[in-house]
Amino acid sequence: MLVRNRVPAFHSLLASLGFRIFQRMPTVYIKTYGCQMNERDSEAVAAQLVGRGYTLVLDEKSADVVLLNTCSVRDLAEQKAIGKMQAMVGHSRKHREKQVFGYLGCMAQSRGSDLVQDGSGVQLVVGTQKFHRVADHVDALVAGRAESLVDVDSEEGSQSRLSEHLALNEGATRRQVSAFVSIMQGCNQHCTFCIVPYTRGRERSRTIQEIVEECRGLVDKGVREITLLGQIVTSFGRREMASVDGRSPFVQLLEAVHGIDGLERIRFTSPHPKGYGQDLIEAYGRLPKLVESAHIPLQSGSDRVLKAMHRGYTAERFEGIVAGLRAVRPEMGLTTDIIVGFPGETEAEFEETIGLCQRVQFDNAFVFKYSPRKDTPAASMEGALPEEVIEERHRRLLDVINTVGASKYDALVGRRMSILVEGVSRRNPARYEGRTRCNKIVVFSGGPRHVGQTIDVRIERVGTFTLYGDPAVLGLGLEEDLANGERGGRGVQVESVVLEEANR
Ligand code: 5AD
Secondary structure: OOOEEEOOOHHHHHHHOOOOOOOOEEEEEEEEOOOHHHHHHHHHHHHHHHHOOOOOOOOOOHHEEEEEEOOOOHHHHHHHHHHHHHHHHHHHOOOOOOEHHHHHHHHHHHHHHHHHOOOOOEEEOOOOOHHHHHHHHHHHHOOOOEEEEEEEOOOOOOHHHOOOOOOOOOOHHHHHHHEEEEEEEOOOOOOOOOOOOHOOOOOOOOOHHHHHHHHHHHHHHHEEEEEEEOHHHHHHHOOOOOOOOOOOOHHHHHHHHOOOOOOOEEEEEOOHHHHOOOHHHHHHHHHHEEOOOOEEOEEEOOHHHHOOOOOOHHHHHHHHHHHHHHOOOOEEEEEEEEOOOOOOOHHHHHHHHHHHHHOOOOOEEEEOOOOOOOOOHHHHOOOOOOOOHHHHHHHHHHHHHHHHHHHHHHHOOOOEEEEEEEEOOOOOOOEEEEEEEEEEEEEEEOOOHHHHOOOEEEEEEEEEEEEEEOOHHOOOOOHHHHHOOOOOOOOOOEEEEEEOOOOO
């Protein structure tokens, strides 16, 4: 770890004598870029800081400490975080505010001390294996004990050091119902386009017991749905545990979490298609809490491109997995990730992707424009495609995804569906929203007493990737809640930008 000490100053003298510079405990703003793993890491960091008395705020300008939890998966994600940081530092200088700025996570890991160079205004850089140290580092900077800190070392056992969650009434209303639990870190798959093995390191799994304890603690506090998280969850425990009667460690974990009383739903993300053995497909047949929803990254529908990407399956195998899942659970909601414009992708190969999407009929997909990443094998492959070709393929594939998605959503009108109510709607604060088991958001006129309840609604109409439901027609009177005008809970305090640059 790199620590640059401050030149002696009045407040560092005070700090060294144990005085705090702030009269009150400082406020913190955290913005998250990228995947749900990043969101979960931000939540754990927020929980650490709240545990030390810091207050989370939604406005970066009023925060004493500003942290950006970053993503490196595409260049755009990095540029967004850097642009945001520069704007915030500029504003802070102009108004002579004393703010501490820091980068956390994947870009912090890959760029390290470059991010604290003179003039950047950034004092803190914390990598992916050191999230559990953020509060100590922030304390040191706030107290003036250091001028800058860069902590990007690897750390044995770091996958088990982040189990704090925001106390349920301190964080988001949404989190009272649904929580993320990280089960592993890193990825050994080495897809040729992907920077994750470099930013997140090798696969390291927590123990089943540790994970179950964390889940049980959340359920005791009112959580009804848990999403198990990791970069490649289907590889969970491969190194540390044996298969039992043909059931992989991941399936054993699903069984153990399934046994928690009071837990209603289990989700997981992201799996690798290679991980869908018969044991996982069969698990859907016997574990009712495992919901009918899967996000299975396809990346390409061309076998040649899949091979060049080092994905380890063919298009036919992918379609076989989908058929297997739908045979066990016909209602399965299916989403995916696809990259267009991988080096050397021909028009015919791209059309194979389109064809596969038309056959599989995904409910939705994130479509990404290929972005060369530092040190990855694909970045030096022949056949880089012109920007216009990538743009055009992105648009064409999105059209297919949107058309198929719209028809799948339309088909749900008139259906009665069971939703787990998460809280006030993000789209319309006058409404509430819940999620179907197949992972579709349903907005409805609800009240605080529905939060955390599983209720049936009739789907009345469809918006863009949203359903509008009516519980009233099913005799779930809402007059009482609407009369007292309560909207329940506070908003999410950790701002996040989830894959926001995809599909644009
Ligand atoms: N360029 C474009 N998209 C990428 N992804 C990962 N690496 C790249 C890259 N270099 C996409 C993949 C992955 C998702 C999280 O991001 O589709 O599944």
